Amino acid sequence: MRIVRYAIVSSVILGLIGWAVMSVAQEEDLLATSAALAPRAEGLILARCSVCHSPDLIYQQRLPKDRWDATVKKMMQWGAEITNDEANLLIRYLSARYHPGARESVPPLDRDLGKVEPLRQEPPAEDLLTGVASRGEASYANNCQACHGTDATGGHGPKLAKNPILKHEDLFWDTVLHGRGPMPAWGSVLSHQDIADIYAWLSTR
Amino acid sequence: VREEPVSQALSRRTLLAKVIQGLGVTLALSQVIPRAQAEEGDVSRSEADRLIVLVARPLDAETPVQEFASYLTPNSRFFVRSHFGPPPAELLSELNWRLRVGGLVDRPLTFSLKELKQFQEVTLTAVVQCSGNGRASHRPKTPGVQWDRGAVGNARWTGIRLRDVLTKAGLQTTSRHVQFQGADRPVAVTVPLFVRSIPVEKALHPDTILAYQMNGRPLPLLHGAPVRVITPGWMADSCIKWLTDITVSRDEAQGYYMQTAYRYPTRPVMPGEAIAASDLKPVEAMIVKSLIAQPQDGASLVPGPVTVQGVAWTGEGKVVKVELSVDAGRTWEPARFIGEDQPYAWRQWQYIWQATGSGPRTILCRATDAQGDTQPESSSWNPSGFLWNGWDRISVTVKA
Numbered sequence: 001m002r003i004v005r006y007a008i009v010s011s012v013i014l015g016l017i018g019w020a021v022m023s024v025a026q027e028e029d030l031l032a033t034s035a036a037l038a039p040r041a042e043g044l045i046l047a048r049c050s051v052c053h054s055p056d057l058i059y060q061q062r063l064p065k066d067r068w069d070a071t072v073k074k075m076m077q078w079g080a081e082i083t084n085d086e087a088n089l090l091i092r093y094l095s096a097r098y099h100p101g102a103r104e105s106v107p108p109l110d111r112d113l114g115k116v117e118p119l120r121q122e123p124p125a126e127d128l129l130t131g132v133a134s135r136g137e138a139s140y141a142n143n144c145q146a147c148h149g150t151d152a153t154g155g156h157g158p159k160l161a162k163n164p165i166l167k168h169e170d171l172f173w174d175t176v177l178h179g180r181g182p183m184p185a186w187g188s189v190l191s192h193q194d195i196a197d198i199y200a201w202l203s204t205r
Numbered sequence: 206v207r208e209e210p211v212s213q214a215l216s217r218r219t220l221l222a223k224v225i226q227g228l229g230v231t232l233a234l235s236q237v238i239p240r241a242q243a244e245e246g247d248v249s250r251s252e253a254d255r256l257i258v259l260v261a262r263p264l265d266a267e268t269p270v271q272e273f274a275s276y277l278t279p280n281s282r283f284f285v286r287s288h289f290g291p292p293p294a295e296l297l298s299e300l301n302w303r304l305r306v307g308g309l310v311d312r313p314l315t316f317s318l319k320e321l322k323q324f325q326e327v328t329l330t331a332v333v334q335c336s337g338n339g340r341a342s343h344r345p346k347t348p349g350v351q352w353d354r355g356a357v358g359n360a361r362w363t364g365i366r367l368r369d370v371l372t373k374a375g376l377q378t379t380s381r382h383v384q385f386q387g388a389d390r391p392v393a394v395t396v397p398l399f400v401r402s403i404p405v406e407k408a409l410h411p412d413t414i415l416a417y418q419m420n421g422r423p424l425p426l427l428h429g430a431p432v433r434v435i436t437p438g439w440m441a442d443s444c445i446k447w448l449t450d451i452t453v454s455r456d457e458a459q460g461y462y463m464q465t466a467y468r469y470p471t472r473p474v475m476p477g478e479a480i481a482a483s484d485l486k487p488v489e490a491m492i493v494k495s496l497i498a499q500p501q502d503g504a505s506l507v508p509g510p511v512t513v514q515g516v517a518w519t520g521e522g523k524v525v526k527v528e529l530s531v532d533a534g535r536t537w538e539p540a541r542f543i544g545e546d547q548p549y550a551w552r553q554w555q556y557i558w559q560a561t562g563s564g565p566r567t568i569l570c571r572a573t574d575a576q577g578d579t580q581p582e583s584s585s586w587n588p589s590g591f592l593w594n595g596w597d598r599i600s601v602t603v604k605a
Binding site: 064067071 | 258259263265393394395396
């Protein structure tokens with residue numbers, strides 16, 4: 001009985017030591033992995049995770065891979081709009097950067113938004129596209145509603161229904177593409193057609 | 206001279222970047238807490254700065270522990286835990302807000318705030334604490350908001366007894382649980398609603414109230430306006446904010462926030478171990494805990510008498526002893542209780558420490574309650590990092 005208890009205790013202690021101590025080579029490998037995945041992963045975090053919560057919730061976690069896996073899958077179940085491939089990329093990135101041995105303050109990423117890889121790539125349109133309001137409603141719900149509220153009536157972000165900016169389509173596009181104040185740039189997330197559709201729908205509100 | 210020296214240009218650029226960064230944070234914050242500031246007038250921008258923001262949206266922010274030098278925690282400094290954030294203020298206005306009572310009752314009822322206030326008014330002082338308070342101290346780390354020490358506060362709550370409302374509706378004999386839902390909603394409809402229940406015994410306890418005032422002021426938006434549940438002695442996950450629906454039922458509430466989240470193992474568990482659902486029970490009563498509010502962690506002190514003060518509380522019982530140690534827990538000295546002694550509230554304590562010599566010192570504190578439970582050096586690890594009540598500790602430096 002006693003021996004069994006000692007065996008359990010010592011294996012737990014050894015396990016904890018193994019968990020806490022990480023070789024320099026391992027740490028370098030994780031750093032390289034997270035740096036390589038960062039542009040796409042950070043793009044996903046901004047576009048998909050931040051719909052419901054600010055990314056600071058993610059950055060304060062220090063979890064082993066199985067718990068990151070469970071967390072990302074829970075978020076998918078709860079409606080995070082990511083594909084299986086994107087989920088795998090996120091799990092790989094998060095468990096390389098925010099693992100149990102990572103320091104309290106992990107080295108900063110290059111947060112230059114220009115370096116965040118666009119999720120969709122297409123040449124910029126020559127002229128403003130014609131939007132389809134019915135499609136815009138769905139795009140709005142997936143991307144804008146978290147902050148601007150149901151039916152564009154406002155929330156953490158300003159009310160957009162009948163917002164004066166809608167009278168200045170160029171300023172609307174500028175804000176969506178490049179962000180303004182606390183609003184992030186959506187140029188790497190929404191296609192030009194998406195933006196045109198959202199604009200069309202907002203104009204009907 | 207036309208050309209600026211390079212270093213000056215750089216430092217200006219850095220400064221500008223910092224200013225813009227700061228502006229971004231300020232803007233983000235003012236966007237996050239807008240309604241409470243604008244309409245409740247309870248959280249001014251400068252006061253909100255005194256909370257430590259862990260998650261900007263939905264807002265999770267804790268109180269710096271030095272605030273706990275005061276018996277009551279001011280509304281504007283009270284920790285905020287959000288699952289989805291406050292609902293639109295219009296929904297909560299006197300005109301629109303209603304409380305519905307249904308399920309296993311003889312008479313389903315609906316109340317306006319004015320009608321609810323017809324019941325006998327009661328006031329009590331109670332600690333409200335997030336189950337995850339202290340989660341950051343668990344090793345290995347567990348997922349969730351990494352609360353340090355300040356996801357707790359002590360406030361005076363005024364409202365009516367839940368028992369009176371349930372009695373008026375008439376509980377049926379099969380009633381076992383009382384379920385609560387608030388007006389807050391997730392961004393996506395695929396996210397489970399925050400629905401919780403408490404056993405009918407706790408619901409009928411004369412001290413379980415539906416509060417509409419906090420420290421003598423109308424409940425602020427961030428704290429559940431116009432009405433929230435207060436279950437004195439229990440963790441805050443049953444203190445549903447923005448309450449709109451009370452449903453009496455035979456079973457515990459279904460859904461993620463009752464059946465998966467806010468559950469705690471009934472036996473010691475190892476990290477990574479699989480735990481059967483039958484070995485998990487809902488987090489309910491608080492456990493004995495204490496905090497050092499003064500001096501602050503990291504303080505520099507001169508040799509001589511130092512007033513160490515703080516607070517201690519437990520669940521439905523009473524704290525009977527607080528002790529301090531300055532020798533890593535080898536010996537303990539009792540602290541003296543000061544101030545008010547009320548059920549469910551925390552007790553303030555004080556200890557005069559003779560700081561001698563010079564160099565770094567660690568001050569530890571632990572409390573014991575009437576059940577004989579004493580804070581352990583470290584709490585049992587559990588997968589969600591709940592109920593941390595390890596010895597509180599601060600590091601100070603004595604400088605002659």
